[in-house]
Amino acid sequence: METPVLDTLIKLMKEDRISFHTPGHKGKDTLIEWGRYIPHIDTTELEGTDNLLEPTGIIKKSQEMAAQVFGSKATYYGVNGSTGSIYIAMSTITNPGDKVLVERNCHKSVYNSLILNRLEPVYVYPNYNKKYNLFTGIRPKDIEEALKDHPDIKAVIITYPNYYGICSDIEAIEKIVHRHGKILMVDEAHGSHLNFSNKLPISSLKVGADIVIHSTHKTLPSFTQTSMLHVGSDRIDLDKLRDRFNLYTTTSPSYLFILSNEIAIAYMMDKGREDLDRNIREIDRTIELMNNMARVHVFTGDSEDNTIADIDRAKLLFRVHGITGTRLNRILSNDYGIDLEMADYYYGLALTSVMNTKEDYRELVNAIEDISQRIKEERIRELNIDLLRPDVCKNIYEAYYAEREIIDIKDSIGRISSGFIIPYPPGIPLIVPGERITLRIYDYIQYALENKLEILGLIGYNKDQIGVIK
Numbered sequence: 001m002e003t004p005v006l007d008t009l010i011k012l013m014k015e016d017r018i019s020f021h022t023p024g025h026k027g028k029d030t031l032i033e034w035g036r037y038i039p040h041i042d043t044t045e046l047e048g049t050d051n052l053l054e055p056t057g058i059i060k061k062s063q064e065m066a067a068q069v070f071g072s073k074a075t076y077y078g079v080n081g082s083t084g085s086i087y088i089a090m091s092t093i094t095n096p097g098d099k100v101l102v103e104r105n106c107h108k109s110v111y112n113s114l115i116l117n118r119l120e121p122v123y124v125y126p127n128y129n130k131k132y133n134l135f136t137g138i139r140p141k142d143i144e145e146a147l148k149d150h151p152d153i154k155a156v157i158i159t160y161p162n163y164y165g166i167c168s169d170i171e172a173i174e175k176i177v178h179r180h181g182k183i184l185m186v187d188e189a190h191g192s193h194l195n196f197s198n199k200l201p202i203s204s205l206k207v208g209a210d211i212v213i214h215s216t217h218k219t220l221p222s223f224t225q226t227s228m229l230h231v232g233s234d235r236i237d238l239d240k241l242r243d244r245f246n247l248y249t250t251t252s253p254s255y256l257f258i259l260s261n262e263i264a265i266a267y268m269m270d271k272g273r274e275d276l277d278r279n280i281r282e283i284d285r286t287i288e289l290m291n292n293m294a295r296v297h298v299f300t301g302d303s304e305d306n307t308i309a310d311i312d313r314a315k316l317l318f319r320v321h322g323i324t325g326t327r328l329n330r331i332l333s334n335d336y337g338i339d340l341e342m343a344d345y346y347y348g349l350a351l352t353s354v355m356n357t358k359e360d361y362r363e364l365v366n367a368i369e370d371i372s373q374r375i376k377e378e379r380i381r382e383l384n385i386d387l388l389r390p391d392v393c394k395n396i397y398e399a400y401y402a403e404r405e406i407i408d409i410k411d412s413i414g415r416i417s418s419g420f421i422i423p424y425p426p427g428i429p430l431i432v433p434g435e436r437i438t439l440r441i442y443d444y445i446q447y448a449l450e451n452k453l454e455i456l457g458l459i460g461y462n463k464d465q466i467g468v469i470k
């Protein structure tokens with residue numbers, strides 16, 4: 001049999017590409033030479049190896065050490081990414097039918113949890129910064145208002161930092177949520193590294209969040225799929241959490257992932273903090289060099305935008321004027337062997353970690369300088385991004401499970417959507433299951449299609465159909 005995946009991965013490995021994307025180990029060994037131990041350490045529950053689902057031995061000890069490092073009451077290693085840990089957390093802090101406050105631009109796993117747990121969401125919308133074409137923070141006063149309007153909300157779920165590294169005022173949010181006696185869950189998937197430097201935004205565990213999720217693999221040197229769930233307060237029922245952990249976790253959790261969580265933390269406690277400080281110095285230098293180039297702008301904040309409380313400098317968000325972010329991403333990948341974490345219509349995002357080297361930054365700076373001189377400036381349309389707030393006609397889970405039919409978009413006005421429609425940018429759902437498709441929403445879809453924006457959720461070969469409830 002041919003081995004197309006193996007062949008491609010080996011080819012990429014030989015190209016020695018520069019990684020500004022996940023996983024945070026960037027293809028390098030940390031405390032151990034993984035190649036020497038794999039596949040022997042890919043083991044199972046034996047005498048002495050403990051059991052992630054009911055830990056009493058070495059895994060329990062390792063998780064307790066992790067809890068000490070992060071300052072949590074308890075830490076659990078996840079083997080199905082933050083996605084799995086978010087499922088566990090949300091089913092722990094709610095019961096079916098509960099109301100929760102979520103950010104409209106929360107990750108898919110939070111939406112999935114709404115469906116799985118049959119929850120009723122109330123949405124809080126982030127600010128859209130028109131000057132920089134970016135979603136920035138959540139206004140704490142919007143959370144306060146939502147909690148006053150809906151006193152039966154059980155928990156508030158915040159993403160911090162967001163995918164672009166932008167941090168809302170988590171300290172103000174924590175005070176509001178706890179003053180109202182609610183639970184604060186923070187999807188800190190992009191912030192496992194915050195704990196290890198005081199030059200970075202404060203970690204939400206330090207602020208007093210009740211339950212916090214980390215994608216270890218995104219910003220620490222750990223394997224893809226590794227995550228951590230931290231409990232920050234006594235408001236979380238640990239027996240229920242253990243039960244939900246078992247509900248959502250495979251009965252054969254990978255020891256590579258369990259160990260990789262442990263090694264990543266041990267590395268950070270060993271030489272990782274120093275490396276992180278060095279990394280931040282490299283980033284600061286890179287920002288300075290790039291911001292001195294004509295046409296190049298690295299986003300470092302906007303003093304007029306008070307929804308931005310802080311910015312995670314481990315993420316370099318930049319644009320080259322006259323080139324779309326998606327094209328810039330392609331050029332960097334094809335011509336310079338540099339892979340970014342993501343790109344949208346305007347920006348490219350380089351996700352760094354302690355494993356990036358001085359040379360990586362030098363190559364990035366040289367490539368951006370070369371591109372900004374070599375690639376002609378095109379006219380980039382200013383997109384008119386609007387945050388529509390559709391009417392909710394049916395609960396998201398009812399709509400998701402309802403009988404549906406597929407119809408042409410042009411016939412969908414007035415109907416209730418059975419799925420998500422998400423234009424990129426902004427990557428925030430225009431419509432979720434149970435919301436009514438109006439003329440404005442239809443027009444917005446047409447506008448996005450005309451401007452060749454990617455739209456997730458449209459159906460059919462020509463992407464001109466949509467699912468609606470029968």
Ligand SMILES: Cc1ncc(COP(=O)(O)O)c(C=O)c1O
Nearest residue numbers: 080081082083107159187189215
């Ligand atoms: C904000 C946020 N939360 C959760 C996740 C899910 O993380 P994972 O890929 O580790 O399952 C992601 C993934 O990109 C994310 O961006």
